[in-house]
Amino acid sequence: MADTARPARDPRRRYGLRPTMKDVAARAGVGLKTVSRVVNGEPGVTPDTERRVREAITALGFRRNDSARILRKGRTASVGLILEDLADPFYAPLSRAVEEVARAHGALLINGSSAEDGERERELALALCARRVDGLVVVPAGDDHRYLEPEISAGIATVFVDRPAARIEADAVLSDSFTGAREGVAHLIAHGHRRIGFIGDLPRIHTAAERLRGYRAAMAQAGLAVDDSWVALGPTDPGRVRADAERMLAGRGSAAGPVTALLTGNNRVTVTVVRVLAGLERRVALVGFDDFELADLLTPPVTVIAQEPALLGRRAGELLFRRLEGSGGEPRRVVLPTRLIPRGSGEVPPHS
Template structure:
């Protein structure tokens, strides 16, 4: 507010009165509001609450898609941990839209939450730096922040994809198709990097079998179909997430194909699929628990430097006969 007062040529008390909707002359109000607009200032309720000793007993969780079972699990566990700390969880969904992510995080901070859990959608989180400097605890999960120093709890994406590719190579496969989501997403980049590293180590290089930017089971099904129609089709598929695995599985089953299938993420009823497959599993509940407990450590006053926690993954054999 000091900057606003200086820019508007008024006292700090005048800015405070305007921001808090107290009586002020119209001309002064206009000058302060103009300065606020030019400087991009907004009232920081978190800082005000900290100064007054108040707490809201709420935390915010920003996820990608509430209908996805993975994110539903994160929200459920975060709510359980929050309840132990007598705190309410507010959940919002960015729908993978960076602009929506920024708007929702701004709204959550204005609602005076005590801390934030964020599964990021964008690639620039420097807009949160001011909030962090003013004391807002923020923990990122599943994906790290960009251009911001903050705690993060992540999966071993590269290690998991390397293990999946290694299993296919050990089974004798050399024509391995890679079906991945948009590479702007950290998890997909990491999973591709792990797969490529393992393939390169075995002397296998075939970019013609890579398909990325796939966003739905239907797209994955079509991509698998096109690859199987090649003169020299793949003998195995590696899928970057559970939705892509389901799409590829549908096409393989429709054709009666014996191509091997490895996919990142376990999924409900995977053990009942009509053919063997391998999934790269992990404990999503632990991911949410570790991140939420870290957030409450920060809220309680932990001032140590930002940390990154990497959680393990493992291979699971699924499907009937798997």
């Protein structure tokens, strides 16, 4: 008799047909709150009662519904991460690092790829805000983040990483793209190059603009003029990059002649350019932004300006949780240094 206690319920909703604390309480013959106490390890339950409750929990296969818990407690113990592409070898370690920090704080990570599309970034970010993630780590794709202002002031901690926020003040963790690019170009100049090309990302992307600025600064410092045809910014798809590289290397459309060295603006671009150079007779010097796996085993090994994506992610995560723990104050901007790793491709002398 008493065992048929669990009544038929409205079958339309209810998570599957999962038992609730109420069901457990009925089965164990205790009150609802006592079950809650056992589940949450709160004191004030006799060993005997606890045992009965635990038995009922196992028998019914009960698992606490965190949706309800979240609603009640007001904290979701989850953070969102929005980046360009989860599969990009630069962002994957960044993502993993954020995950580790979240894990250390008992939070889960909800991940989304913006595909470098500002509108998609916005949709994702707002969906995450609607879920009331505690915090948000964003690699921005869009050029206006004012849409996040109400969310941030409503208490969703937000940290931008790799690129700063546009049109709002917010925490950011960045690499020093300007200095990195400048040092990379200086390295090429030091090895005798005068005609140096730069193939970068879309100009609206902050890092691309900064790296271009670094390139120009290094050229200017060495008293070298920059021919318009030596600079190509655009999407990172291999077709575009290949075309630009081949054009520069042939000196087409250039009054100043073909380049003898290239600075590439990110790991995607570098990989494509390495392919182009591999098909060439003559040797062309190359410095790539971002380190990448096996760069040291190519012929010649590729000189790079290395960032630490995992460190970017870790710092961003740490900053986020510091904010969540109540650290106030002005938006902070953390800038991490880059590191030039000479491996050979940057030391190739000018061809002609």
